[in-house]
Amino acid sequence: MTVSLAEIREQSGEVFTDGCPTRVVLDHIMSKWGVLVLLALTDGTHRWGELRREVEGISEKMLASTLRTLEADGLVVRTAHPEVPPRVDYALTELGHDLMEHMLPLVGWVARESDGIVGRSAD
Amino acid sequence: MTVSLAEIREQSGEVFTDGCPTRVVLDHIMSKWGVLVLLALTDGTHRWGELRREVEGISEKMLASTLRTLEADGLVVRTAHPEVPPRVDYALTELGHDLMEHMLPLVGWVARESDGIVGRSAD
DNA sequence: CAGGATCCTCTATGATACTG
């Protein structure tokens, strides 16, 4: 099992340096809203309006922006149905599912440990 | 294995909602510099100056700020040696190692897949 | 309904200089 940055670099080269593509991807998928949107989509396909409600507190602007970024990255697929009123839904691509398979253990850990972390400064 | 947000919520309750502590922790550990600092520390204890060089591009201000946050969260431990000139080093706590054990698979995935993701918009 | 366009705010982040 991989346990250090050094091991990752043995396999993938000098990653996570300044200007490295890995930093861009990190910014996309680990951004404030990126994680939450991806997370919501692990429950399956969602419509725009559903995502707005599911990802509590996100503004329309950030939802649109986040979805466009994730779509450009090939992690999310957008499907517009030719109807009136419009219906558009979003889902994870295969790459997106692959990503979330690796991210969910971390997210699960955060869900379990957060109570013990936040407010610790008040010790 | 956990495969969706719904499953996480079955186990941990209504997490990742607005105002939930999980969002704060997410912001700390998945912040631009938080990830990179934590990642650098998976290689072992580092001195302040080493971290500045290891985490390419980070400013002194952000390094200080990031380290203080992670220390307050109990993920990183700071040790000041009573010497002249001063020597201070930083290391992951047990909790920090536990966290990184869950984060490294994701980081490894990013290292492997990033080339295929960035620039995809130029298809 | 699903966004686009605008305007505005604030905070994360940077650059520089200084100190125990």
Add this chain to the structure above:
DNA sequence: CAGTATCATAGAGGATCCTG
């Protein structure tokens, strides 16, 4: 060496109105 203090700024993010 290991920071802190200050000043400055871009861009993340929010609120609102508008439209196919």
